[in-house]
Amino acid sequence: MSRLYAEYELETPLDLPHTAAVIAGEQSSGTFLKIEGETEALKVAHGARIESIVETGRSDKPALPCRMKGEIYTRGRIRLSWPMENIGPSLPNTLATVAGNLFELREVSALRLLDITFPDDFAKAYPGPAAGIAGTRKLAGVERGPLIGTIIKPSVGLDPEATAALVKKLSQGGIDFIKDDELQANGPHCPLEARVKAVMRVLNDHAERTGKKPMYAFNITGEIDEMKRGADLVREAGGTCVMVGIHSVGLPGVAALRRHTDLPIHGHRNGWGLYSRSPDIGISFIAWQKFWRIAGVDHLHVNGLRNKFSEDGASSIASAKECLAPLFDGGRDYVAMPVFSSGQSAEQIEDTYAALRSTDLIYCAGGGIMGHPQGIAGGIASLREGWQAAAEGISLDEYAKSHPALAAAIGAFRSRLA
Known part of the structure; x- marks a missing residue:
């Protein structure tokens, strides 16, 4: 037994x-x-x-x-x-x-x-993640290296057309992955249906012209039937990812969504501090993340080095390694793609790669892209240059000498994250 x-x-x-x-x-x-x-x-x-x-x-x-x-x-x-x-x-x-x-x-x-x-x-x-790492890479058109991603900012307040206009700039700048903020789901100011139509019009047009369609994780958090309708809406419009606040919808919600759609599920862990912040009560990420991977989440947030929250960098790296570790013997491994976010910029890349020794991840920067001195394109370029330097074993500072976008990111963000 x-x-x-x-x-x-x-x-x-x-x-x-x-x-x-x-x-x-x-x-x-x-x-x-x-x-x-x-x-x-x-x-x-x-x-x-x-x-x-x-x-x-x-x-x-x-x-x-x-x-x-x-x-x-x-x-x-x-x-x-x-x-x-x-x-x-x-x-x-x-x-x-x-x-x-x-x-x-x-x-x-x-x-x-x-x-x-x-x-x-x-x-x-339980079927586990539908896409995992390989499927996510295929849908995003990124064969190697991390997916360079961002979050729609401001978090709330942009209507569907303003959101789509920002997505157009991000796509033109070379982004791989974009996600809704967890606070933006299906409110009256920016309803999901209108947002999907506006954003996918931009992404489908970009794909038609360039051959690359950035992955957009639409936040469909809601009641189970509502999430199923949202996933269908995204798929019918040509979308390649959905996002849910996993604590809000619960294990049955995630499992029901996974059985309904084969789109990657981007798992946002907002509320995680309730379980993690005290060393004397709660649940470790090591135990917690296994539930969600089995339920069917393809991507899981892990914070990151020198993040804006209370979690230390060692914990974030350990969490990312756990997401990449197989769960069962033989057969499917139920691996999920770790998502680095929360105050990330090019400045942390060298240390992140040195600690993780993997590029199977989504590297999300909000302010690190939107707040870059050279604008959105410069922010995206700085992240790509930072990961190129790390993969080649060149120090960030050395690589920055010949890469202006990376140099600008270091100058703008290093002092803020000390």
Whole structure:
């Protein structure tokens, strides 16, 4: 019988084995007292199992408010497992199992889901990313190197025709990928249908003249039926990508959309800080991203080096590496393309490539393109030049001596990101 495994960092005012047992019972067959129906045979067949416990430290104060008090709060890593007979290959019910009521237990003063190992049952139940890296490259017309991308700015306020006018400038400047901001979906000021028609008129015309159609990720976040209509609208207009706020639509929403369309799904993780910012509660990206890749997301945001948020660069690089790591043995690998964004410019490229050692990514810069001293074309050129330098093993500063757009980007953005 296959099993599901999850690893946690736990802190408790009690001893680790006791609290691990409480968590295992709460998340499987048990409750706060012994009841008649919970026989030993039932617990053996359906109870969560404690696989390992490793103590890592102690403190005289709890990390989080805790109803139960203790003289010492013990911290450690625990690994639990569940029989798939309990859950079945269901992402929503798996999430309820590994990240449900356990966070609220009074015996817990800190708890964070670190990782999860999905059995191959899920590969049979969920199709995973439709395009992944190879499909995204084919649709965007980028055989090698990163996709150079941007975000429509201002985030909201541009009507469909103004959005299309900006897309025209970006296309003429050589952009590979454009996305709606997550705040712009289907509001009255810039409704999706009108935006798709206006933008795709520009992109289809550009493709007719040049042979290259930049990929545009239209934000279709909404109710499930609404997203399906949005995906159909994009495809019928010649579009090659849709975007959803994955926390807003949930795992069933993403899975339903994936089964409805073969367009790449650009997964925006707005709201991610709720899960990630505290070291004492929440879910690590390592565990979290696996759910969305199995559900069918093709691209996942990972922030980036020296970004505008609180996440450090090492975490962003680790997240990108996880997106590129295969999930299951044999068959499809469920790899998703990491999306670097949030305050990115040419200035971070050298360090990004040195840390990641891959160009299978989308490198999105809003201000790094729109705010470039030489304008949009200069901003796009600076990013392409930066990645060319990195791939050739030439330092950014050295390459900038003969590439004015890159030099201008370094001068404009380096001091802002220090």
